Amino acid sequence: xxxxxxxxxxxxxxxxxxxxxxxxxxxxxxxxxxxxxxxxxxxxxxxxxxxxxxxxxxxxxxxxxxxxxxxxxxxxxxxxxxxxxxxxxxxxxxxxxxxxxxxxxxxxxxxx
Amino acid sequence: xxxxxxxxxxxxxxxxxxxxxxxxxxxxxxxxxxxxxxxxxxxxxxxxxxxxxxxxxxxxxxxxxxxxxxxxxxxxxxxxxxxxxxxxxxxxxxxxxxxxxxxxxxxxxxxxxxxxxxxxxxxxxxxxxxxxxxxxxxxxxxxxxxxxxxxxxxxxxxxxxxxxxxxxxxxxxxxxxxxxxxxxxxxxxxxxxxxxxxxxxxxxxxxxxxxxxxxxxxxxxxxxxxxxxxxxxxxxxxxxxxxxxxxxxxxxxxxxxxxxxxxxxxxxxxxxxxxxxxxxxxxxxxxxxxxxxxxxxxxxxxxxxxxxxxxxxxxxxxxxxxxxxxxxxxxxxxxxxxxxxxxxxxxxxxxxxxxxxxxxxxxxxxxxxxxxxxxxxxxxxxxxxxxxxxxxxxxxxxxxxxxxxxxxxxxxxxxxxxxxxxxxxxxxxxxxxxxxxxxxxxxxxxxxxxxxxxxxxxxxxxxxxxxxxxxxxxxxxxxxxxxxxxxxxxxxxxxxxxxxxxxxxxxxx
Amino acid sequence: xxxxxxxxxxxxxxxxxxxxxxxxxxxxxxxxxxxxxxxxxxxxxxxxxxxxxxxxxxxxxxxxxxxxxxxxxxxxxxxxxxxxxxxxxxxxxxxxxxxxxxxxxxxxxxxxxxxxxxxxxxxxxxxxxxxxxxxxxxxxxxxxxxxxxxxxxxxxxxxxxxxxxxxxxxxxxxxxxxxxxxxxx
Amino acid sequence: xxxxxxxxxxxxxxxxxxxxxxxxxxxxxxxxxxxxxxxxxxxxxxxxxxxxxxxxxxxxxxxxxxxxxxxxxxxxxxxxxxxxxxxxxxxxxxxxxxxxxxxxxxxxxxxxxxxxxxxxxxxxxxxxxxxxxxxxxxxxxxxx
Numbered sequence: 044x045x046x047x048x049x050x051x052x053x054x055x056x057x058x059x060x061x062x063x064x065x066x067x068x069x070x071x072x073x074x075x076x077x078x079x080x081x082x083x084x085x086x087x088x089x090x091x092x093x094x095x096x097x098x099x100x101x102x103x104x105x106x107x108x109x110x111x112x113x114x115x116x117x118x119x120x121x122x123x124x125x126x127x128x129x130x131x132x133x134x135x136x137x138x139x140x141x142x143x144x145x146x147x148x149x150x151x152x153x154x155x
Numbered sequence: 156x157x158x159x160x161x162x163x164x165x166x167x168x169x170x171x172x173x174x175x176x177x178x179x180x181x182x183x184x185x186x187x188x189x190x191x192x193x194x195x196x197x198x199x200x201x202x203x204x205x206x207x208x209x210x211x212x213x214x215x216x217x218x219x220x221x222x223x224x225x226x227x228x229x230x231x232x233x234x235x236x237x238x239x240x241x242x243x244x245x246x247x248x249x250x251x252x253x254x255x256x257x258x259x260x261x262x263x264x265x266x267x268x269x270x271x272x273x274x275x276x277x278x279x280x281x282x283x284x285x286x287x288x289x290x291x292x293x294x295x296x297x298x299x300x301x302x303x304x305x306x307x308x309x310x311x312x313x314x315x316x317x318x319x320x321x322x323x324x325x326x327x328x329x330x331x332x333x334x335x336x337x338x339x340x341x342x343x344x345x346x347x348x349x350x351x352x353x354x355x356x357x358x359x360x361x362x363x364x365x366x367x368x369x370x371x372x373x374x375x376x377x378x379x380x381x382x383x384x385x386x387x388x389x390x391x392x393x394x395x396x397x398x399x400x401x402x403x404x405x406x407x408x409x410x411x412x413x414x415x416x417x418x419x420x421x422x423x424x425x426x427x428x429x430x431x432x433x434x435x436x437x438x439x440x441x442x443x444x445x446x447x448x449x450x451x452x453x454x455x456x457x458x459x460x461x462x463x464x465x466x467x468x469x470x471x472x473x474x475x476x477x478x479x480x481x482x483x484x485x486x487x488x489x490x491x492x493x494x495x496x497x498x499x500x501x502x503x504x505x506x507x508x509x510x511x512x513x514x515x516x517x518x519x520x521x522x523x524x525x526x527x528x529x530x531x532x533x534x535x536x537x538x539x540x541x542x543x544x545x546x547x548x549x550x551x552x553x554x555x556x557x558x559x560x561x562x563x564x565x566x567x568x569x570x571x572x573x574x575x576x577x578x579x580x581x582x583x584x585x586x587x588x589x590x591x592x593x594x595x596x597x598x599x600x601x602x603x604x605x606x607x608x609x610x611x612x613x614x615x616x617x618x619x620x621x622x623x624x625x626x627x628x629x630x631x632x633x634x635x636x637x638x639x640x641x642x643x644x645x646x647x648x649x650x651x652x653x654x655x656x657x658x659x660x661x662x663x664x
Numbered sequence: 665x666x667x668x669x670x671x672x673x674x675x676x677x678x679x680x681x682x683x684x685x686x687x688x689x690x691x692x693x694x695x696x697x698x699x700x701x702x703x704x705x706x707x708x709x710x711x712x713x714x715x716x717x718x719x720x721x722x723x724x725x726x727x728x729x730x731x732x733x734x735x736x737x738x739x740x741x742x743x744x745x746x747x748x749x750x751x752x753x754x755x756x757x758x759x760x761x762x763x764x765x766x767x768x769x770x771x772x773x774x775x776x777x778x779x780x781x782x783x784x785x786x787x788x789x790x791x792x793x794x795x796x797x798x799x800x801x802x803x804x805x806x807x808x809x810x811x812x813x814x815x816x817x818x819x820x821x822x823x824x825x826x827x828x829x830x831x832x833x834x835x836x837x838x839x840x841x842x843x844x845x846x847x848x849x
Numbered sequence: 850x851x852x853x854x855x856x857x858x859x860x861x862x863x864x865x866x867x868x869x870x871x872x873x874x875x876x877x878x879x880x881x882x883x884x885x886x887x888x889x890x891x892x893x894x895x896x897x898x899x900x901x902x903x904x905x906x907x908x909x910x911x912x913x914x915x916x917x918x919x920x921x922x923x924x925x926x927x928x929x930x931x932x933x934x935x936x937x938x939x940x941x942x943x944x945x946x947x948x949x950x951x952x953x954x955x956x957x958x959x960x961x962x963x964x965x966x967x968x969x970x971x972x973x974x975x976x977x978x979x980x981x982x983x984x985x986x987x988x989x990x991x992x993x
Contacts, residue, residue: 044782044787044788045666045670046666046669046670046673046788047782047788048775048778048779049670049673049674049677050673051774051775051778052677052775053673053676053677053680054334055771055774055775056677056680056681056684057680058327058767058771059684059764059767059768059771060680060683060684061323061327062763062767063760063763063764063767064684066689067319068689068692068693068730068733068734069684069689069692070323071730072683072684072692072693072696073684074323074326074327074330075696075699075700075726076680076683076684076696076699077327077330078330079676079699079700079703081330081333081334081337082703082715082719083673083703083706084334084337085337085340086706086707086710086712086715087669087710087788088337088340088341088791089791089796090710090711090788090789090791091789091790091791092665092789092790094711095711096711096712096713096883097711097800097811097812097813098713098810098811098812098813098881098882098883099804099810099811099812099954100810108800108812109710109711109712110791110793110796110800111796111799111800111812111813111815111816112340112346112793112795112796112799112816112821113337113340114712114714114715114813114816115813115816115817115821115824116289116340116824117712117715118714118715118718118813118817118887119289119293119817119824119825119827119828120333121715121718121719121722121887122718122722122828122831122832122887122974123293123296123828123831124722125722125725125726125832125835125978126296126300126831126832126834126835127296127300127322127326127329127835128726128729128730129729129835129839129981130300130303130304130322130835130838130839130842131319131322131323131326132729132730132733132985133838133839133842133843133981133984133985133988134307134315134318134319134322134842135319135733136733136843136985136988136989137310137315137842137843137988138315138316138319139733140992141312141315142312145689150312150316151316161944165930165934165944168826168830168930169927169930171830171833172833172923172926172927172930173923173927175837175919175920175923176920176923176924176927214944215943216822216823216943216944216945217819217820217822217823217943217944217945217946217947218936218943218946219820222797222798223797223798225794225795225797225798226795227795227798227799227820228820228821229821229823229824261848261849262847262848262849263844263846263847263848263849264840264841264844267837267840267841268841270837271834271837271838271841274830274833274834274837277830281827289821289824290821290823290824290827293824293827293828293831294827296827296831297827297830297831297834300831300834300835300838301834301838303838304834304837304838304841304842307841307842308841308847309847309848310841310842310844310846310847311847314847315842318842338782341782341785341786342785343794344791344792344793344794344795344796345794345795346795347795350795359784360783360784360785362777362780362781362783362784363781363782363784363785365781366777366778366781713883714883714884714885714888716883717875717883717884717888718884718887718888718891721888721891721892721895722891724895725891725894725895725898725978725982728898728902728982729981729982729985732985732986732989733985804954805951805954807947807951807960807961807963808880808947808951808952808954808959808960808961808963809880809881809954809959809960809963810880810881810954810960811879811880811881811882811883811885813883813885814879814880814885814960814963814967815880815960815963817885818880818885818962818963818966818967819947819961819963822933822945822947822966823944823945825966825970826929826930826933826945829926829929829970829973829974830926832973832974832977833922833923833926833973833977835977835981836919836922836977836980836981839980839981839984839985840919840980840984843984843985843987843988845988845991845992
C-alpha cells in the first residue's frame, strides 16, 4: 500500500502548489504534478505481480498480462493533459504580454 | 431512433471539423451549419419524447456485446432524463448561436467561435448520453476546454484573467473527478455506470465509497459552481461574450455539474443520508450566499452571474430534498415532487437566464455600458429588449403566471410536505430577495430617467430580437408544464429515471 | 518491486517540492520535467511501454513549450521577478502563512482519510480484472491487434479515442483563438 | 525567429530524417509493437519543431506553415470521423465498428481499421502539436 500513499502524497503536493502559489507558471507546474500522480495511480491499480506488458508475441505460453484498460485510460489522459497544458500556457504568455508579470496578485483587475 | 443516438455527437463534431476547412473559403458556412445542426438535434429529441414510448435506448458503440453479463464496450444511454437534458442543451444553444450571428460580428475569427460552440455542444451531449465513467470524463473535458477558450474570446485583460482562473479551478475539478474514477475502477474493476451500480449494491467497504462520493461532490460541485466552489463563476460568466454567457449559465453548469451529480448519486451510488444532507446543505448555501452577493453588484452581468449561483441552489435544493426523503425511506411521491420541482426549475432557469444574458448582451451591444449606475431609461428606446427583460426578471423572481413561480412553488411545497419547514422558509425568503434585486435592476436600466450619455441608443437588430422574444414567450408558456398531460410527457420520464433508480437498465443483462 | 517504485516516487516527490519552491522559474520547470521523466521510469517498471513512449515524447514537447513561454522574459528578469515574489510574501506574511497552514492541514486530513479508505481494497499487484477480462482473453482474435492497449484504445473504447483526438483539436482551436493579437475589429 | 549555430544545423540535418522515419514506423506499427498514433504523431511533431528551432524562419513563412498544418489537422480528424462512420455505410450500421477483415495477428496489414485509425490520429497529433508550437512562436514574434 505504501506506493499508493506516496502517489497520493504527490497528488497533495500538486494540490498544495495550485492552492498556495501565486505565480502562473508555478500553478501550471502544480497542475502537471497532480496529473502525473493520477496517471501513476491508474497504472498502479492495473499492475499485476509478475505480469508482462500487454503485447502478444509468438511462443508465449498462457501469459499473465497486466491490465491494459488503465493503460489505455492513461494514454487518453496524457493527451488531455497536454491539451489543457497548452491552453494554460497560451493563456500565461498572453497574460504576461499584457501585464509584464507572472504574479497573480499584480494582475488582479477583477473584483471578487 | 435507436440508430440515431450517436448523431448527437457525430453531427456537432462533424460541423466543428468542417468549419475550419470550409469556413475560410465561404464565410456564411459556419453560421448556417451550426444553427442547422442544433435545430435538427432539438427536433429529433422532441420527436422522441412525444412519440410516447419512453423505453430507454441503450446503444453499444462499436457493437460490443457484453461478455458473461459484464459490459465491455461503451454504451450510450438515452432515457427520459438524458432526453430532457438534450432538449434543453440543444434548444438554448441553438437560440444562442442564432443570437450570435449578429452579436459576434464585431469580433475577429468568427469561425473559431462557431467551431468551439459546436465542440462544446458535442461535449455536453456526450456527457449527458454516456453510460461510461471514463467516457464521461473525456467529454466533460471537451466541453470544459471549449468553454475556457470561449470565455477568453475577447482576449482582453479581464477575459484572460477570468478564463485563467476558470481553467485552473476547472482543471483541478477534472483531476479530482479522474481520481474518483480511478478509485472506483480500483474498487469494482469496471467503468460502466449500470454495472458499478449493481456491484455497489452488495459492496461492504463503506469508507471508500464515502471518499469517492466526496471526490465527486467536490469535482462536479466545482464544475457546477455550487457554494463554496463558486469562486470562478462570476468572473467567467460576466467576462464571456453574451451568447456564451447565456450558454454557460443556462446549460453548461447544469449539464456537466448538476446533471452528472444527480445521475451518479441517484443511479450509481446507493443513497445515504449523510450525502443527501450534504447536497441539501450545499443547495441552501448556494441559494442564500448567491442571492445575498447578487444584491450588491453594480455590473449588469455580474449580478446575473451571482443570481445563477442562487438559482442553481434552488435546483440542488429540490433534488437534495428528494434525496433526503428517499434516503429516509419516506414517501416516493414527496421525493418525486421535490425532484420534479428541481428539474422544472432547471429548464426554467436555462430559459430565463439564457434570456437575461441575451438582454444584457443587447444592452451592451447598444450602449457599450454594463454599469447599472450609468444606465437608465432604456425602455422607450429599446422596447423589445425592455419587454423581454421584464418577462425574464419576473420569471426568475417567481411572479405568477411566469414559469419560475411554479417551479419554486413546487420545491417549497415538497419541502413542506417532507417537513423541512426551515428549508422551505429560506427558499421563500430568498425568492423575495431575488424579486427585490431584479426589480431594482429592471428599474435602474429601463424605467428610471434617461441619462444624457446614452442618447444615440437604438434597438438591436432583428436577428438578436428573435431569440429573445422566443425565450420570453417560453418564460410564460413553460408554466404549461404543470398541466398533468404535458408534465407526463416532458418531466415525468426524467423524474421516473431518478426516483426509481433501481430500475436502471443494465446493458449487461 | 514495491520498494524500487517507492524510492523513485520519493525522488519524484522531492522533485515536485523543489519545483514548487524554486526561486528561479527555469529550474522549477526543469525539476518538473525531471518528475515527468521519473514517471517514465515508473511506467517502464510497471510494464507499460506504450505509456512510457508517449509520456517521454509529450513531456519533452511540453518542456520545450513551457521553456519558450518562460524565456519570454530574460533570465535576469526572471531572477528579479522571483526576488520580488519573495518580498511580496514578506509583506502580507500572516495571510500567506494562514493560507499555507490551512492547505497543509486540509491535505493531511485528506491523506488520513485516504489511508483509512483504501484499507479494504486489493493490495498492490493483486489486481483482479472485471471489465478488462474480456480485453485480455481472446481480445487478439476480436480486434486482430497484437498490442492489446492499441486494441482497447481503438476498438473496444474507440469512442474515447475519438473524444481524445477531439480534445486535441479543441485545444488547437483554443490556442489559435487565445493567441490572436486583436479580439475585436 | 533566428536559427542556431552551424553545428546545431548540421546535426539537425542528419538527425531529423531519422526521427521522422522513426515516428512513421511507430505510427504504422502501433498495433504490433508499443506505441501508436499518439506516440508516433508526437515524435513526428518533435522532428518538425526541431527543424524550426534549429533553422529559424521569418514570420511570413511560419504563418503559411501554421495554416498548412492546421488544415492537415482538420483533415486528419475528419478522416478519423469518416472511418468511424464507415460502419454505418459499409458494414453493420454501427458507429465505430471495426468492419474490415482482421487478418493474421502479428502481420503489418491486420487488425482491420486499427492501422488506419492510427495513421489518422498520427497525422492529427503531429499537426496539432506543430500548430500549437507555431502559434506560440508567431505570437511571440508579432507582439514583441
